[in-house]
Amino acid sequence: MRTGTASLPLHGGHCPPWLFERMQRLGPAILEVIVQEYGPQEVLRRLSDPHWFQAFGCVLGFDWHSSGLTTTLCGALKEGLRGREKDLGLVIAGGKGRTSRQTPHEIETAVDRLALTSLQPEDLVYASRMAAKVDNTALQDGYQLYHHVFIFTFDGQWAVVQQGMNETSRLARRYHWLGEGMQDFVCEPHAAVCCDARETALNMVARESEASRQVVTELGRQQPAKVVAEFSRILEKDLPNLALPWRHDVPRAGYLNKALLKVYDVQPRDFAGVLGIEGVGPKTIRALAMVAEVAYGAPASFRDPVRYSFSHGGKDGHPYPVDRQVYDRTINVLEQALAAAKIGRTEKMQALKRLSRLANGS
Template identity: 60%
Template sequence: MKTGIAHLPLHGGKAPSWLFQRMKRLAREIIIAMVSEYGPQEVLRKLSDPFWFQALGCVLGFDWHSSGVTTTTCGALKEGIKGLEKELGLFITGGKGAISRKTPSEILGAGDQLSCDPEKLVYASKMSAKVDNSAIQDGYQLYHHSFIFTKSGDWAVVQQGMNDANKYARRYHWLGSKVENFVVEPHSAICCDSRGSTLNMTSVESEEARQTTVMLSQEKPDTLVSEIKRLQSLHLPSHHQVDIHDIHPDRLYKTFTKTYESIPENFESLLGIEGVGPKTVRALTLISEIVYGKAPSFHDPVRYSFAHGGKDGHPYPVDKDVYDRSIDILRGALKQAKVGNNEKMDAFKRLSYFM
């Protein structure tokens, strides 16, 4: 299994129109070829591989070392297959910023083309985002969420967070078929160059802390608020990992009322309650650790180019003629394959052995 670190420093600017238009066309041909040869599930599997995803971004012409490769590559894939979703059996929803919040409605909009319950896909989309924003508190605020799924209900997630302090991005990859539990080691990969102090409630080591926070969430709000205020008055050791200084107990009262009334059965259902965010999880975790001695994991979960150049000229400027020729060659190979001439597609398969 490949392992390593993907360097994702934040870069300004965006892909110029002339490049993005080509990225869309090439992305479309690549996805058509993959679905034709291996099926839509293989596309999900590949996108959940951080190295393959990074290589795809480079093939499409984006910089190997830019965090923009995530948003632009996902955007090119989404735009590239627009109108072909039913034929391919593959759907790409979400995106950057405000577009990411439209993901549930986009999933439901494809409901009549699916052979599965779209609400389950909506839940997977929401929970994957909730986990990476609240259950893993690593200083990276999500700003991009792409949810990719098939008509049969298989899914994958590529989402990214930004840390304004260290100017790095962190990318989170999910593959639905590998997720046995949304809150226990659910990722296929998390990529970033920077490691830091991280509250990781998805670690196997956090099992007792998860159980205790669920128990605490069923306590009366007044009890929890008074406990937090008491802890804030204590002089905690400087090495303590869970920061409580920006938590305002009285503001959490409303959320604690919701958890008390909902009686969550487990950490996943607790996390799914509306209003339960990073500060709620952090407050319950602190009480769990200090009062009950059930400490969570603070292990940063991070685990872990260049066919057409990059938009910023790294490692060299994009050659537009070569790029257009690549699109034409792949499109031609697909047309030939449709009429029974598989020689060119067989060549592409042999090429894949070196990737």
């Protein structure tokens, strides 16, 4: 299992319709080959690998280093799989902007429409919301999420691909999640990471932040007035003597009482419970983490977890313009091989596997 993040430069423009239509055909065809050979769970594993995901987008002809690869690839897969979910055993929900906020509804609707009676949609919705909350609130690295896609199988396995934007650096950062084997939403949920650029981040989901998470949870169960008073004292007296390399401006105390009242009413049992409360955002978590460190000696981590475009060319002409004729031939070969395999004729699929082994020198 490999999950992680990737930072990409923002590019202008849109994916041309002629390319998007082809991506809608070739992308699902490749996924169907993977499902036939390894099962739908393998698709989740590969989509959660940032290197494989990037290579996949490049094979489909998108710009190898553009942030738009994420949103366009996910959109093409979602549209291409629409109505074919039962063939692959996969469902894709969510998307960019306002569409991302429809993810819970899309999950529930798909479970009902496909009669997936063995699934509990609320569990999938919880996973979707927590993945977004962690990367937007608990991991404060300067990137605001604007894209969230949730992929799940008919037996309840899931993966998340989401992306955030840093308007100052003009970079986008992609976050990958894989539910398989994940032990905890708030302790090292990213098993591995991939990116060239590192930032100074408040990382409340690092293993080193365990003491901070415990103290923050306890603070949430205390009377809000007491916590606000403690935070105000830190701002007035202690803060000038601290060297806290946090990305964001230090918040003032005015808003904090309202947010803490919600936490106090819930009396959360753990940090995941604090994080999941509506209205608890980055400022609230940052303020509580500050109190936890200064008043209770429980510091949070500032470790940032972050660290193939020759198949058909690229949309922007690099390394060369997309060759539509070759692209269409690839689609036809895969679609014909898949159609033949469904009626028991596997010669073409076997030939593709032999080509793969030949290319790998095995």
